[in-house]
Amino acid sequence: MAYAKLVDVTICTGCRGCMVACKNWNDLPVDTRDYQGSYQSHDKPNGKTWNVLQMKEYENQSGGFEWLFRHQACMHCEEAACVKVCPEVAITTTDMGNVVIDQEKCVGCTYCVQNCPFGIVELAEYVNADGEKAERAQKCDMCNDRIHEGLEPACAVTCPLDAIVFGTKEEMLELAKERLEEAKLTYPDAQIYDPPGVDGTNMIYLLAHPPEVYDLPPNPKVPTSAVVWKDYAQPLGKALLGVTTMAVFTGFITNKLFNKEGHGHDTEEGGEINEETKQ
Amino acid sequence: MIEVTRRQFLKLSGATAATLAVIELGFDPKKAQAASKELKIAESKVTPTICPYCSVGCGILVHVKNDDVVYTEGDPDHPINRSTLCSKGNSVRQLFTSDRRVKKPMYRAPGSNTWEEKDWDWTLDRIAEKIKETRDKTFVTHDDGMPVNRTEAIANLGGAALENEECYLIVKLMRSLGLTNIEHQARI
Known part of the structure; x- marks a missing residue:
């Protein structure tokens, strides 16, 4: 069953509890930034900081000033570009709908980094059991270990305002609709962000303004090059390889089997067999 | 009909199986790979405490494993915060794990720009001395x-x-x- 995280940005206060809880649970390293002139700490999630709170200064239609806060992390797309393009099958969708990366299988090719429609995945240092260090793709896995043990993701547990809620996708969509009714009273442009271009996401937003205001792509899609390559070119290539190999093998073996007494008598023997079949 | 001996049949079917294996029929490694890693708080010893930062006084559970704090989280049974924590409360684990944690009294003499480690006896004596001196004077x-x-x-x-x-x-x-x-x- 698909589970989802609902992020209601209309009630978020920007306390960043989710950011620290994520670092705490996933034992992520320090990732400092110089002061950039605003309260925004990191510009976006990266391999060392899996969720980042976006703080935007926004002037609304009536000229009023608004602080926009948005918890940004992996969107866990139903049809995930990273899963599609990964050549090592290191990125997979689990039975609960979250997208996880196996750093043991990852080779750091950055296909996922280049193809993520939300720009979430990035490489970061990974240390394996033998203490070897390598650059591997890393991102939010929706606390894969926690949710498979019946716990909620660390960010959802810690959110003091229930702006991040975790549950089945249906429940979350229902809750989002309920909250949308209330949010519309304050924000007429409020909307649910569950983009159909990637077949829906397992992190749903309830946005107070159109997605562009939050730097979200209004209609994200799996890149066409990835679809063409992975859904058409590669299967065709693999099939051709298989067909060719099969033809070569069968040809070789039948040749060996039925012509082994051959040595110059091929046509005669072949003829005999054909005649026998006819009879 | 083609006369196929048992030997020939085995050879043919073996070749077909090998070919099928090459073109990856019937394999789906994505499904086989849903196993999750072991939960890091599975065997931990849990101790409740109170957040030291603001005056709200949220409850925190401290998970200890092998003499190390592996995780801190909001106490779900605490009536004030009911499992939630802000960014400061969430960082409480670092009070123990940070390499910048001060474990001994530090003393900076008047006019000096360096800190020196002191033991508790010296520190408490010094504080008492200064309190007495200042109090008597003022x-x-x-x-x-x-x-x-x-x-x-x-x-x-x-x-x-x-x-x-x-x-x-x-x-x-x-x-x-x-x-x-x-x-x-x-x-x-």
Whole structure:
């Protein structure tokens, strides 16, 4: 069953509890930034900081000033570009709908980094059991270990305002609709962000303004090059390889089997067999 | 019909199986790979505590494993925060794990720019000495003919990690010394 995280940005206060809880649970390293002139700490999630709170200064239609806060992390797309393009099958969708990366299988090719429609995945240092260090793709896995043990993701547990809620996708969509009714009273442009271009996401937003205001792509899609390559070119290539190999093998073996007494008598023997079949 | 001996049949079927294996029929590694890693708080010892930062006083559960704090989270049974925590409360694990944690009293002499480690006996003696010295020098017994018995040269600052009982004892001690500047960090 698909589970989802609902992020209601209309009630978020920007306390960043989710950011620290994520670092705490996933034992992520320090990732400092110089002061950039605003309260925004990191510009976006990266391999060392899996969720980042976006703080935007926004002037609304009536000229009023608004602080926009948005918890940004992996969107866990139903049809995930990273899963599609990964050549090592290191990125997979689990039975609960979250997208996880196996750093043991990852080779750091950055296909996922280049193809993520939300720009979430990035490489970061990974240390394996033998203490070897390598650059591997890393991102939010929706606390894969926690949710498979019946716990909620660390960010959802810690959110003091229930702006991040975790549950089945249906429940979350229902809750989002309920909250949308209330949010519309304050924000007429409020909307649910569950983009159909990637077949829906397992992190749903309830946005107070159109997605562009939050730097979200209004209609994200799996890149066409990835679809063409992975859904058409590669299967065709693999099939051709298989067909060719099969033809070569069968040809070789039948040749060996039925012509082994051959040595110059091929046509005669072949003829005999054909005649026998006819009879 | 083609006469196929048993030997030939085996060879043919073996070749077909090998070919099928090459073109990856019937394999789906994505499904086989849903196993999750072991939960890091599975065998931990859990101790409840109170957040030391603001005056709200959220409950925190500290997970300890192999003499190390592996995780801290909001206490779901605590009536104030019911499992939630803000960014400061969530960072409480670092009070223990940070390599910048100060484990011994540090002393910077007047005019010096370096910190030196001192032991607790020396530190407490030094504090007592200075309190006595300052108090003796600045103690006021009467103001405008009224008995006041106070010193305004020493201030005390409490923290949110203090319990009710600790606060009571601190205030009692400070009042007995004649302090009037008694404050609490959470009110500043």
